[in-house]
Amino acid sequence: MESTMYGAIQALPSEPVSDLLSIGVCPFCILRFFGIRDVVYSYPFLPSTLVECTTINLSKEPCNKKEQESFGHSNEQALDGRTCNNVSVNFDMSNPCIACLGIFQLEPGIDRQLDRICHERRERMAVTSKEKIIESVKKEGYQFDTFTVEISIPGIVMVRERAVWQHLQEKHGSQSRLQGKHLSEHVVSSKEALKGALIKSLEESLQAVHDSGSTFKIALRYKHPETVCELGFPGCSLKRKRGVMNEVNGDFTEPVESLVAIQRCLASISAKDFASIYPYPPPKCAVACNLDVSCYRTATLIGGRYLKFSRNISQSPWMIEEERKGDGSVQEIIADVVFPHFKADSYKFHASGREDIDVRMLGGGRPFMMEIVNARVLVSPDDIQKIEDSVNSLKEGWVKVRNLQLVGADARSSMLEGETEKQKQYTAVIWLSRCISNDEINDFMALKDLQIQQKTPVRVLHRRSPLVRPRMIHWLKLDRIEGTEHYYLLHLCSQAGTYIKEFVHGDLGRTYPNVGSLLKCEAEILQLDVTDIAMDLFNE
Amino acid sequence: MGETDSLNEKENGAPPHLSELQANTLYPSASDLPPEPPRAVLSNYDRFFVIDFMKGGHDQYIYRHNNGLCVIGLAPSHIAVDNDASVIAVDFNVGKRSRTEMKASGKRKSDACVLEPTSALCKVVCNNAEYIIRCCVRGALLEVNERLVKDPTLLNTKAASEGYIAIMMPRPADWNKASASFLTAAEYLKRKPPRQ
Numbered sequence: 001m002e003s004t005m006y007g008a009i010q011a012l013p014s015e016p017v018s019d020l021l022s023i024g025v026c027p028f029c030i031l032r033f034f035g036i037r038d039v040v041y042s043y044p045f046l047p048s049t050l051v052e053c054t055t056i057n058l059s060k061e062p063c064n065k066k067e068q069e070s071f072g073h074s075n076e077q078a079l080d081g082r083t084c085n086n087v088s089v090n091f092d093m094s095n096p097c098i099a100c101l102g103i104f105q106l107e108p109g110i111d112r113q114l115d116r117i118c119h120e121r122r123e124r125m126a127v128t129s130k131e132k133i134i135e136s137v138k139k140e141g142y143q144f145d146t147f148t149v150e151i152s153i154p155g156i157v158m159v160r161e162r163a164v165w166q167h168l169q170e171k172h173g174s175q176s177r178l179q180g181k182h183l184s185e186h187v188v189s190s191k192e193a194l195k196g197a198l199i200k201s202l203e204e205s206l207q208a209v210h211d212s213g214s215t216f217k218i219a220l221r222y223k224h225p226e227t228v229c230e231l232g233f234p235g236c237s238l239k240r241k242r243g244v245m246n247e248v249n250g251d252f253t254e255p256v257e258s259l260v261a262i263q264r265c266l267a268s269i270s271a272k273d274f275a276s277i278y279p280y281p282p283p284k285c286a287v288a289c290n291l292d293v294s295c296y297r298t299a300t301l302i303g304g305r306y307l308k309f310s311r312n313i314s315q316s317p318w319m320i321e322e323e324r325k326g327d328g329s330v331q332e333i334i335a336d337v338v339f340p341h342f343k344a345d346s347y348k349f350h351a352s353g354r355e356d357i358d359v360r361m362l363g364g365g366r367p368f369m370m371e372i373v374n375a376r377v378l379v380s381p382d383d384i385q386k387i388e389d390s391v392n393s394l395k396e397g398w399v400k401v402r403n404l405q406l407v408g409a410d411a412r413s414s415m416l417e418g419e420t421e422k423q424k425q426y427t428a429v430i431w432l433s434r435c436i437s438n439d440e441i442n443d444f445m446a447l448k449d450l451q452i453q454q455k456t457p458v459r460v461l462h463r464r465s466p467l468v469r470p471r472m473i474h475w476l477k478l479d480r481i482e483g484t485e486h487y488y489l490l491h492l493c494s495q496a497g498t499y500i501k502e503f504v505h506g507d508l509g510r511t512y513p514n515v516g517s518l519l520k521c522e523a524e525i526l527q528l529d530v531t532d533i534a535m536d537l538f539n540e
Numbered sequence: 541m542g543e544t545d546s547l548n549e550k551e552n553g554a555p556p557h558l559s560e561l562q563a564n565t566l567y568p569s570a571s572d573l574p575p576e577p578p579r580a581v582l583s584n585y586d587r588f589f590v591i592d593f594m595k596g597g598h599d600q601y602i603y604r605h606n607n608g609l610c611v612i613g614l615a616p617s618h619i620a621v622d623n624d625a626s627v628i629a630v631d632f633n634v635g636k637r638s639r640t641e642m643k644a645s646g647k648r649k650s651d652a653c654v655l656e657p658t659s660a661l662c663k664v665v666c667n668n669a670e671y672i673i674r675c676c677v678r679g680a681l682l683e684v685n686e687r688l689v690k691d692p693t694l695l696n697t698k699a700a701s702e703g704y705i706a707i708m709m710p711r712p713a714d715w716n717k718a719s720a721s722f723l724t725a726a727e728y729l730k731r732k733p734p735r736q
């Protein structure tokens with residue numbers, strides 16, 4: 001691999017390379033401008049190799065010496081140099097690279113190994129990005145076996161890249177390596193090169209594998225005080241207030257929209273128009289980019305089904321005028337056990353529909369999901385089983401969970417779909433104003449897929465839209481309660497969204513037909529349980 | 541077909557997925573059940589009455605749900621129903637616009653019409669007389685009971701439930717103002733004991 005890299009560098013045209021070095025473009029950016037890809041960027045001796053190869057190449061081409069000299073003159077004082085057979089390559093590293101504004105000079109390989117070129121820069125950079133990343137990961141105590149890196153580059157770096165490219169094209173455009181090439185296709189983006197420079201060594205240091213689909217994200221945000229908003233590129237005249245100004249250190253974070261806008265603008269602007277807005281080659285700048293590292297984990301989703309055996313526990317915390325209603329909530333009882341395991345920032349609780357506080361949730365339970373935000377801990381299926389066991393061994397025992405599991409994002413949509421399509425089964429204790437004959441019971445139970453019209457119940461009409469909803473009662477079953485004349489157990493299966501209490505007592509006849517109208521008597525409901533939610537979700 | 545199979549299965553005996561323990565808790569013992577059940581109309585609403593509202597014998601009820609909505613209807617002693625004759629018709633075409641056209645929509649019902657306590661809700665027609673039923677409280681009219689148009693005798697048989705006239709949504713201040721003069725259910729029964 002080293003020899004391929006050496007070959008690639010050796011094959012670079014020495015004139016433009018030595019020109020770029022002399023105006024202050026870093027060795028990494030030079031390789032980018034020549035479209036060199038892959039792991040080259042992680043090679044620690046890259047800068048010195050580039051300078052050496054260029055020096056040797058130049059000494060072999062005495063006819064070009066004149067031109068080369070003219071590059072060197074202007075920057076005499078600030079220059080360091082290398083000489084071979086009286087040919088010298090000048091490189092200016094007293095300021096950050098004029099293209100990347102030091103982004104690549106923050107990288108570890110250079111600073112460690114190449115004291116000659118990067119000595120001064122290393123002095124100035126307190127911590128390299130790799131050290132910063134490791135520190136950030138360790139500080140928060142994240143557990144992970146894979147990771148992915150997200151990079152954001154300030155807009156000004158894109159502008160400067162364009163300026164260097166314009167300089168290259170104007171001065172060296174006839175070079176076969178550059179002729180007829182376009183910036184967007186030819187130049188390796190700083191993001192790609194940075195990943196090439198970092199990922200392998202990060203994998204080693206973090207003892208984890210890079211995987212672009214990983215839930216653990218390391219966000220590298222390079223920032224620079226010089227913003228593009230005020231430069232006046234057409235279509236990019238975003239006002240400063242749209243960015244976020246950090247009062248403490250004066251950092252300016254560009255809004256994502258402005259980065260997209262500048263990228264679009266740079267792709268279409270002519271060389272002439274560009275030159276009227278920004279000089280090329282770009283001017284030196286004493287201030288390097290600043291790196292912010294932050295880590296986060298995308299939502300950890302766990303799903304399962306819950307059962308509720310209490311008639312005084314609501315699904316979600318229920319407060320009326322700061323006063324708690326009932327004996328807590330399903331959400332809190334489950335989350336109080338689950339959430340601490342993940343050492344996360346916050347969580348959201350979603351369930352497929354809900355039952356009233358005084359309705360028990362029995363049978364196979366109701367599908368629910370917890371979305372755990374920024375978990376530090378990576379839990380295994382074994383851990384999930386233990387968490388389920390600890391919910392189920394709570395002393396009160398009002399809430400149990402089944403089939404707790406780690407799930408993917410697709411479970412969220414299946415849960416939403418199920419909410420409108422699923423069938424639900426209920427058992428209710430009801431009272432009828434007269435004793436019903438066995439024949440009547442049989443007629444009642446023969447009703448299949450009975451359509452009812454349900455007006456928004458009075459009890460929720462103050463906060464829901466007044467509508468008439470057609471709903472389906474798929475089947476009904478009526479059992480006498482032994483030892484009583486008027487009490488019955490009603491089992492039924494209905495379409496999602498049916499208000500069962502209203503189907504029994506009729507809600508002033510606003511749900512019609514209803515149990516009373518079907519049996520030609522008055523009907524009242526004493527208690528209700530959900531006994532099954534027919535959904536193919538978290539069933540095992 | 542799998543679906544039909546499971547349907548049949550569910551019809552025989554207890555629903556599936558229920559453990560023995562759960563199935564037992566579904567079935568209450570007779571001794572746990574009250575002789576008289578709680579009535580939805582009684583337990584969900586506070587019941588109020590007005591006697592002789594604007595005219596003798598014009599007795600109405602105002603059932604207030606604990607969410608603040610009010611169901612308006614004819615008290616058992618209202619002159620239109622306090623006899624053996626049947627109500628012939630209920631006509632919501634009173635006032636400038638028919639009350640059936642006053643639809644409220646949306647969670648906030650911002651398009652609902654706000655009516656005054658004395659605004660007419662409907663006209664109840666009997667053999668030889670007509671009676672205007674009024675709101676009794678200022679508030680947004682959420683709905684009128686259109687079933688009464690087809691089946692006016694609901695007023696004779698079930699005036700306190702399916703024969704309700706309308707549902708209103710008063711603001712708390714308007715409710716407090718109006719309810720000051722209302723009778724409680726106990727006070728009403730004292731003044732108008734049920735006919736033998």
Ligand SMILES: [Zn+2]
Pocket residue numbers: 025026027028029030097098099100101102103104105
């Ligand atoms: Zn650079």
